[in-house]
Amino acid sequence: MKDYIWVEGAREHNLKNISLKIPKNKLIVLTGLSGSGKSSLAFDTLQKECQRQYMESLGMITENINKPNVRLIKGLSPSISVNQRVLNCSPRSTVGTVTEIFTYLRVLYARFGERYCSNCGEKITPSFNQSGEDYNDSDNNGDGLEKKFILCPNCKNKIFELGMSNFSFNKPEGACPKCMGLGKISKVNMKTLLNEELSVLDGAVSIWCSAEIKRFSSTLVNAGKYFGFPFDPSIPVKDYNNIQKNLLLYGIYDIRFKKNFPNIDFPKSVDNGRFDGIVNIVLRRYEERGDDINYRKKISKLIIEDVCPDCKGSRLRKESREVILGDKSITEVSKMSLYELMDWINELPNKVIPKCRLIIEQTLSNLRERVRRLIDVGLGYLTMGRASLTLSAGEYQRLRLASLLGSGLTGVLYVLDEPTTGLHQRDTDRLIKVLKQLRDLGNTVMVIEHDTEMMKAADYIIDIGPGAGKKGGNVIIAGTLNDVLNCNESITGRFLSGKELIEIPKKRLLGNGKFIRIKGARENNLKNINVNIPLGVFVAITGVSGSGKSTLMFDILAKFAQNSSSQIGNKCDSITGLEYIDKVITINQTAIGRTPRSNAATYTEVFNLIRDLFSKLEYSRKNNLKPKHFSFNVSGGRCEKCQGAGVLMIPMHFLPDEQVLCPECHGKRFQKKILGAKYKDKTISDVLNMTIDEAILLFENENKIKTKLLLMKKVGIGYLQLGQPATTLSGGEAQRIKLAKELGKSSKGHTLYIIDEPTTGLHPQDVKQLILVLQKLVSNNNTVIVIEHNLEVIKVADWIIDLGPEGGDKGGEIVAEGTPEEIMHSPKSITGMCLRKKIF
Template sequence: MSSIIIRGARLHNLKNVSLTLPKGKLIAFTGVSGSGKSTLAFDTLHQEAQRQYMESLGMVTYTSKPPVDSISGLSPSISVDQGLTNTSPRSTVGTATEVFTYLRVLYARIGHRPCPRCGKDVPPPYEGASNDVWDDDLDELPGPNGTPADPQATDDASVACPHCGARLPAMDMAMFSFNKPTGACPTCTGLGTIYSPDLSRLLDEDKGLLDGGVTSWEPSMIAWNAASLQAAGRHYGFDLDPARPIRELGPVQRDALLYGVLSDAFQRHYPGVEPPTTVAKGRFEGVVTTLLRRHAEHASDADYLAKIERFLILQTCPDCGGACLRPESRAVTVAGRHLVPLAAGDAHANEAASRLSLQAIAEWIDELRDVLPDAEWRIAEAVIVGLRERVRRLIEVGLGYLTLERATPSLSAGEGQRLRLAALLGSGLTGVLYVLDEPTIGLHPRDTSRLMRILRALRDAGNTVLVIEHDTEVIASADWVVDFGPGAGRDGGHIDAQGAPKEIAQTPASLTGRYLSGAAAISIPPQRRSSDGPFLTIHGAREHNLQDITVRIPLRATNGRGGMLVAVTGVSGSGKSSLLFDILDRAARQRHYGANTQPGAHAAISGWEHLDKIITINQAPIGRSTRSNAATYTDAFTPIRHAFAAQPAARALGLTARHFSFNVPGGRCERCEGAGVLAVSMHFLPDVLVRCPTCHARRFKREVLSVRYAHPDGRRKDDGSPRDTRGYDISQVLDMTIAEALTLFGDVPAARTRLALMVETGLSYLQLGQPASTFSGGEAQRVKLARELARRSTGRTLYLLDEPTTGLHPADIVHLLSLLQRLVDAGNTVVVIEHSLDVVKVADWVIDLGPEGGAAGGRIIAEGTPETVAATPSSHTGALLHRALSPTHAG
């Protein structure tokens, strides 16, 4: 069958959609946010493809069939969404892509190391070996489908130093793994960081022990701990006055207080003295020692860790310097290059393989043939061929600037998605349906053409590639386009147009078509704000790849015209996030809120006095709890609960606003505790969520649901259709979209303000009770933005936003820009990291970093108005901006 035929898709807001999709093509789903694209692509097509495939293999599946009459011609599908699959702090770009696995094999087979006795070089043991000798070892490498295989060497053979005869253990892959005890640094266990006490938070030096001088002690334990310390003093023969200020304690008393009587720090004062046998007799553990012990014991308890980490600082491991490996592993070299930095403060640390970008790794690999001896090349050739291929695919998807040691949790949604896309390129699969969610997220427009070549390569291999996209360049390059609309939520779910991009552009009913044809465009403001200062200036920024740059952010427009809208641009990896979030945001948190996270490397920041606060709104998840939603997060649900509590029926039953909350006992269903579902343990399989049999997924008790809220104004809605005069119960309200809730609660001022802001940020389609854990990165950011906008502004606030247009159709971007301009008009300054030229071209000031990513970036290429940047020949952003500002594209 040459087509995928869908009949009667009705999930969520889809309106009995039927359509035919050509197989073996590049298909773009587009439309305003919430129009039904993801519902059809992921929740219908991908889910049904998985279900059919699992059933064809006779395997048990707990995936229900989506509400659709039929889907025929469906292929096995693979989805690549925006989420990160691995959030472990041990996961890095090198381990996630298995590039580090290849390097571990390479260093284990042909690595040179110094002899621990004479210090001279010990070469690999089989320098004259042929490739046949190593065939079995090469089986350790990942296969073509990316399946990891890491069997550990069991040969106990040792290697003799050719100079002094000292015996060294044979090297294997485990020796170069920071996830295994044989390779990990013993101090930090391979994490590269350790927690150390923040004494400025832990101690109030001007107070005595009995007056609360140790801030981590519970009040009820102060007297007990002080008594134990005094008992230790009597045992060892030193005085300790618990009323004396801590800063006046001597070295002995201080070491006893901080590290305890069993610590080396204390016992050096009393060598040979037996410690006390009980706590009451003076066996005091020490404030710092207790904190670190409890931190290790409660590693899986996030809430408990949060309390303890207030008194701790995360620091680079002093022994390995963040390299994560033990000293013997760090000393090994291939062609004179270490796998990881040799030691903390190593002058050549950035030359280690793990510190190199993928682009630099590719260049080093190409040099190895010329620098390795023939014997070593014969051993390494097969490894290097596989390594080169993996690195090449990662560079192709635009990730060449990433370093191998970069932690995967720190990657953006777009970077994580392209990391998985690179793995798919080497799979060799055909006849597959690939479903991708906005693959251009976080990608500079300069690199879009390269991404399109990759998507076409997947298509040309015999696959169907379906992308959800808002980027007009991607849409125009697709073979087939399906435009959803016309609106969001219940106003969407229809197919406005489908066909080739040219046909969509000629369809008047298609909103996307109007942007493709140029009939609609985001306009450039007739007059930009200019600024002569004041400025917030970041001096000597050196974090990551930033090249000791000084950046000025204008805060006020001249002639009292409000604040400034500033765009920070540059190709992926050029240093934008390092500048705004690793340096500026962390420094602001430390200055204003006393955060213990250290800001990135920089000399100083001046101009704080011109700001009251800095608010950062990024794409990090709001929370993992299914109880948090857009209504509770923005506090729109509180006035709604009070509106229900004010109804005569609620008063008659004695119900208060508390009874209309699903988070606390009272009015919620106690069988499911207000969740509406129950988790059924499947033992070795993931838990299955089933509808609560008591409340039938309605979350509340029957008497609470008997209270209904009706719109106080008239019998008809704005569109003329009849209004439900019986009103709605609290469960029905949570099932409403934000736009519908705004209509219903238009006469409740506090609710109206917050709901209207969410509509303006492009979230009208979200259900009021939709769990925050299901939000995309862009949705989470816009919910945060709506919450901040609802707060009273001082007109002296700096807002930092990370790609706020993520997930937005051009028509939605118009509303977002209007909202940001209102913030600026009120005197605030808004700084956005942005790749969308629709935002950059309307900014008042642009700071363009580059010219490339990684080590080739980190410099200011241009700054000034968009017109100034567009006139800068060396700016990649400028070249594209010049076109966007031309009369035919300006709108």
């Protein structure tokens, strides 16, 4: 038993009472069609039971914590799961802070950094900072911070002493006072906030609801009376004089207003006219709710974020930015890619004074190891200053994987969810080596994966299927690669052996002769490149991770195409050819909602149609039930104990919170009265628990509902439950829900679709189906651009634009462009080299 994990009678979700023995200390790949039951086995059975047993050993278990639906698990090891969730959404979090690399740099700069005296200009060396001649004093510079000082050895000038906290932008001692360590300042977009053609009462202020209009109008009128001038909220804002407009915009405390009333005391209450101004109200709310992503998105159209004019985006105070180590400031080092940072670390001992070399080496050794691990998992193109918010789910997962490599733990079961997401084939090979290192430490590494190279590298493969949802949940084959290749029942085996293929088109489309031309693209790492994108074809944007693909497509093309009034600015010289397309649709992998209340049914708006249908049932008419009563998001019909969630959250302190069924509605979400309404013997709760495939059969006679459901099935998510919370969806699933919604909108052709890695989380069989959907869009006179690493998609594209040659500063150039056949013969293209293996 000690060499295996024994699972008997696993029935979680769609698993069909499966039993298997999983060898320990191996690299194991769990594969199968999307929705076949891989996550149910790995996360909801093995990982959940590991967590339950751990809590039980600590005496933390309660009767509310559900045991996974499995008869027996033996030989289970302690487990660590790494899924595709970006856990830190704070704008203050960066790659450097998440990996703690920035902490090591703060140590280096605080102890060994060189400065120059502000009085005499002489260099103050680290040897002086460590001597016994330091002069310590405290002072308060008016910013509330107690500071220590040293004396310049040359002129005895008192100089601010810098410690580790002075190099942290998350501490007041180190943060730039202008932007408070964010690197950006927020300004209000007056065009979206205020319509000067309207009056305040008619809705001139876009963010005010009717109640706020009434309340604030009264305050403004009272402010006018207090200061002795009329304020009429019924006239257009454009007719206000400067004093009236400044009151509305900036409030009574702003110098632009109060300079007109130097001898008047200001009102103390809102009733007397105390008003902060709509600009200040918006900015204050935006800053106070900085970690609330939903709220920030809600008012993002009102906010323009510019680089901080004081720190130029570095986030740090002037004193901290001026310290030099190895010819670089900490700001300059933060802008380096991890590849460049490694070079700087290796050269640093030769650039510090001799007496510091032995002392500095221990810190550099730890720093070097952390950077190396990040490079090994394919993240060498990232910079330390990169905000965590901008990382993809795959990038964030690999950050966490790199930290696990440094833990040195043994005897652990690691469960990873598609770690190759977002990786170029070249980088996938590096990742496989990392996972084998983790295995060789004495750990069991279980990977949910669809990548064929990962499968070929595995010691053991478990293929779940044969289909998705209720058609899956069985173990088709569990064994070595050869066992899978020889299994005729395994779809995975057929793709691995070449018996099943995604066919290359016999003829590449040439397009309609029109082009979108981008000249001089130079945002982020792009090297002033000129790009010609043919219209009316299927285009793949390729290149290693960090080569500039997303910057080119989303930050430049999509941003300008979706808002032609926006300024190109310094991003590129010009973009032409947009007149040949009617609209642009971008589909990325961001979540469709940040709360469990959002799901596929609500996002695609099919739930509105279903609620309308239920409200028209005879039972509903008799009981006066309206569509709102069939919503779990508003009071009226939902269970108020759980507020329509169906579950209650139990805080688990140092572990993730646990969900338990609501004791009142037992997971049904609705009140008993609402559940009395039935369509074909199914309640509204039953419908939410159905898969999309099942719902198609239920609503086969309801054309509007069926059409939306069929679109979701077409993009490969028929296995999802209609009510599955958005927080449990992978990035790829969320993306395909977005695609289904867009496909449901009427289109006359000439639409440009820009899609970020649409095959994320898809089995080769699902990829085959998705390619047909994308090719159908092209055949309807649209243009489809995909950013993609999957060679099965790249090989069927009509045109490829390959960026590189590497990531970060070593990327940003066009390596090759043309048909797949032309790309694979390019001697400089890494993508072309990988394509040769696929096409030949």
